[in-house]
Amino acid sequence: MQDREDEWAALMRAANVGDPAAYRRLLQGLAPVLRSIVRRGFARVGMTSAGEVEDVVQEALLAIHIKRHTWDPSAPIGPWVAAIARNKLIDNLRRRKQGVEVPIEEVADSLPDGAKGEELSGREIDRLLAVLSEGQRAVVRAVSVEGASIQETARRLGMSDGAVRVALHRGLKALAARFGRVGE
Amino acid sequence: MKTTQLIDALVQDQATRSPPVATVCAVALVPAVVTATVLFMMALGPRPDIAAAAETPRFLFKFVVAFGLTVTALALLPRLAQPGRDLRGRGRVLLLAPLLLAGAVATELILLPAAEWWPRLVGRNLAVCLVSIPALSLAPLAALLVALRHGAPTAPGVAGAVAGLAAGGIGATLYAAHCTDDSPLFVATWYTLAVALVVVAGAAIGRRVLRW
Incomplete structure (x- = not known):
């Protein structure tokens, strides 16, 4: 091991x-x-x-x-x-x-x-996506559920690559912080 | 969301790497110590006879204990914010300052006639001591708690308490320059009590804000 x-x-x-x-x-x-x-x-x-x-x-x-x-x-x-x-x-x-x-x-x-x-x-993470800002939610969904790359996501959402990266990072951080704390 | 899809998202999040907790603690402490020092100079200032006092072992010993406490607590702190770190034996470093102080108390009891013990213990400024040390510790405590939030303390209360110990040590180091009660009997009683207040505050706040 x-x-x-x-x-x-x-x-x-x-x-x-x-x-x-x-x-x-x-x-x-x-x-x-x-x-x-x-x-x-x-x-x-x-x-x-x-x-x-x-x-x-x-x-x-x-x-x-x-x-x-x-x-x-x-x-x-x-x-x-x-x-x-x-x-x-x-x-x-x-x-x-x-x-x-x-x-x-x-x-x-x-x-x-x-x-x-x-x-x-997991089901909780889908519930948590709802607490993200609209932009963060769109980016996190595209990169995870829809399997898009950063570049594809940027094109689809009309954002720069950098803005997608920032939204993804903030979105994941917010998810980690909110896990199990919805409704508290 | 499937776990594999979550992993896809995590892999694509290649944001700038966060610095280690020890670095964050050090960076956060700089403005906090400056703030505490400015507060000290404005509200208290060094005692007028500090040049003469600096030649007496009792006065100097206060800094040895207070600064020793600060250094040992700060050395332990980053580990408390790293999950899975083996702490066995490491915590013993915190005994150094109390043991030094206990040795000084024993020496003082031998050197002084029994009639002097009580007046030296009570001293002249115990109320100022009990207020000043926690007040001077506030900015360092806040800075260390913020820095710990950047880490992942698995025992938030303990991490907060050790942050309080370090912050209390900084407050005590500053206050020692103002305080005219130099006897180890005074230090062991009132400095300890003042630092304990900061430790309790650190533990209580840590338990609330250091969860992750």
């Missing part, structure tokens, strides 16, 4: 110097591991809803993205990922007002689930 963490660390370092392909492989590798951590956390309190598992997975992925500068390249990456996943899992369970103890585990203990997870959807 150390090999896997070494690979993640290498991918994150590559991503940090602007390698999008490495970053995509990292996030694709982390998603099933996060899913397994969340699923086990939910199972421990008797919850099995796949949709809600995916909400936490997506919240954790957003947090990993927005807070990626908090990983120190000289520190192991496994505990960093595990701590973020655990934080989001506990937050989610706490919001459901179930005081639950989630023991600290090594990420290495969490084997990824099968590839069927690739098609899983």
Whole structure:
């Protein structure tokens, strides 16, 4: 399992110097591991809803993205990922007002689930899109759901590439901040 | 939205990389310390006999403890904003300033006749001390909390408390230049109480504002 963490660390370092392909492989590798951590956390309190598992997975992925500068390249990456996943899992369970103890585990203990997870959807993020400004929502939707590139999105929405990048970044930051806080 | 679609969006968000938390703390502290220093000069100022006082070990020791507290708390702080950081053993660095102070108190008790203990402990300016140190700590505490929000503290209350410790140390370092009560008995009692107020405030605010 150390090999896997070494690979993640290498991918994150590559991503940090602007390698999008490495970053995509990292996030694709982390998603099933996060899913397994969340699923086990939910199972421990008797919850099995796949949709809600995916909400936490997506919240954790957003947090990993927005807070990626908090990983120190000289520190192991496994505990960093595990701590973020655990934080989001506990937050989610706490919001459901179930005081639950989630023991600290090594990420290495969490084997990824099968590839069927690739098609899983979260529902909360769709609700959250509604709280974004109109421009941010259009850009986030184009780049995610519609699979457009920055350039395509810019052409479609009649914006500059730079404006699309800014709207995407602010939109994702707002999503990360608002996760689980709608209606509060 | 599918998770793969979210990943598509994250990969395309190649915004400028955020600086590490330690850098943000350092940058945020500069204007805060300037503000606290200006406030100190306007409201209190150094004691008139500071040149003579600077030759006495009791006066100098106040700076050793207060500045030591600041440095040790600041050294620990960025780690508290990094998820998954192993802190075992690291927290012990915070014992340095209290241990130094305890040693100074023991020395003072040996040096002074028992009749002097109480007057030295009560001192002359305890009310000013209890108000000034927290007041001078406000700007540094706010700056450190803002900087921590940039990180990802998994224990918001603890991170806020250590920010309070660092800010309290800065307030105490400044106040020490004004204060004419130099006995370690005074410092151990009133400086500690004043810094504790800042720590409690930091923990309470941290718990509210440092969630992410």
